[in-house]
Amino acid sequence: MTTVSVWAPEAHQVELECGGSRMPMDRRADGWWSLQTSRVMHGSDYAFRVDGNGPLPDPRSAWQPQGVHGPSRWLDHSRFVWNDAGWQAPPLAAAVIQEIHVGTFTPAGTFDGVIDRLDHLAELGVTHLELMPVAEFPGERGWGYDGVDLYAPHHAYGGPEGLKRLVDACHCRGIAVLLDVVYNHLGPDGNYLAQFGPYFTDRYHTPWGDAVNLDGPDSDTVRRFFIDNALMWLRDYHIDGLRLDAVHAIVDTSATHFLEQLAAEVQRLGRELGRHLVVIAENDRNDPRVARPVETGGYGLDAQWNEDFHHALHALLTGESDG
Incomplete structure (x- = not known):
């Protein structure tokens, strides 16, 4: 399982988009949203939707193979x-x-x-x-x-x-x-x-x-x-x-x-x-x-x-x- 997290303190809903599916993420009190999933692994493309807007690349994306407007790709260092x-x-x-x-x-x-x-x-x-x-x-x-x-x-x-x-x-x-x-x-x-x-x-x-x-x-x-x-x-x-x-x-x-x-x-x-x-x-x-x-x-x-x-x-x- 991979834990995916993103900081969006003012958002009401954040979804992880991966493999054609959207998965709702859980909000913590400090404004971070997270989700544990088996869908994301090394080489997986993913993005976020914030209050319906998106898909947006991960602010901490380690890999953008399609450039700044494309999805992020998960990287195992x-x-x-x-x-x-x-x-x-x-x-x-x-x-x-x-x-x-x-x-x-x-x-x-x-x-x-x-x-x-x-x-x-x-x-x-x-x-x-x-x-x-x-x-x-x-x-x-x-x-x-x-x-x-x-x-x-x-x-x-x-x-x-x-x-x-x-x-x-x-x-x-x-x-x-x-x-x-x-x-x-x-x-x-x-x-x-x-x-x-x-x-x-x-x-x-x-x-x-x-x-x-x-x-x-x-x-x-x-x-x-x-x-x-x-x-x-x-x-x-x-x-x-x-x-x-x-x-x-x-x-x-x-x-x-x-x-x-x-x-x-x-x-x-x-x-x-x-x-x-x-x-x-x-x-x-x-x-x-x-x-x-x-x-x-x-x-x-x-x-x-x-x-x-x-x-x-x-x-x-x-x-x-x-x-």
């Missing part, structure tokens, strides 16, 4: 066989980081295509491969900063199995993997989160879309959504560190800032796994508080990202000059 036992990433202080866009790095435009170039990167002395965002976004190709299914590696790049093969191959060559993640907004196309719950707020604004609700009503579960996502990449995909996009656009007036909570939970996971994990922030303000220890009033992240080249390239390709 334990099925993948890893070959990187005992792996430790090289220290960040001595890192040589190669940032790549999976869709344009090779003619194939896939995770497996990148594997074919890893020996060359290792010969160049690259110690860390940083992937621009790979969470599911609309269409086949894009920058990745308008992702909407944050738990699902992009289907056109090779999906979950392809990303795992790439990370495993990197580690076998002594190369660590960093992943660019976007937690300040989601893209508009295929973004169904608001139909499930108060993931967004109109109290703040970003240049790219609705601000994430990190300090308003029901924000505890929203924070959990993003922090669990970060932990998933590090735990289930063996990613060695995260590069957080534009943290200056993350507004949080809570007693414990989202970035501080995220850094602490990543450090805790690293101790559990016996691996050194890192969190790097892109911050246009270059605020030293981001990388200061918590003991001295900082958020405790490992580093800040120097954006000179990244922003110059972005301006060259898009004509945008803001920031």
Whole structure:
């Protein structure tokens, strides 16, 4: 039996749709709906209907083989066989980081295509491969900063199995993997989160879309959504560190800032796994508080990202000059 759960605190009815059948889910007091069923297993397609609206993909979908508007596909992470036992990433202080866009790095435009170039990167002395965002976004190709299914590696790049093969191959060559993640907004196309719950707020604004609700009503579960996502990449995909996009656009007036909570939970996971994990922030303000220890009033992240080249390239390709 598989337990399927989804958070929809304002819904009156939630149904699981799978194999042509709709099954009513049970509501808990905390706004989560769940159902135990034998219909859902590895490779099963499923979706939700919220108060009759849908079918909608799972907000925590790990696999979107038909893109952002298609059904979710259940994924059993334990099925993948890893070959990187005992792996430790090289220290960040001595890192040589190669940032790549999976869709344009090779003619194939896939995770497996990148594997074919890893020996060359290792010969160049690259110690860390940083992937621009790979969470599911609309269409086949894009920058990745308008992702909407944050738990699902992009289907056109090779999906979950392809990303795992790439990370495993990197580690076998002594190369660590960093992943660019976007937690300040989601893209508009295929973004169904608001139909499930108060993931967004109109109290703040970003240049790219609705601000994430990190300090308003029901924000505890929203924070959990993003922090669990970060932990998933590090735990289930063996990613060695995260590069957080534009943290200056993350507004949080809570007693414990989202970035501080995220850094602490990543450090805790690293101790559990016996691996050194890192969190790097892109911050246009270059605020030293981001990388200061918590003991001295900082958020405790490992580093800040120097954006000179990244922003110059972005301006060259898009004509945008803001920031």
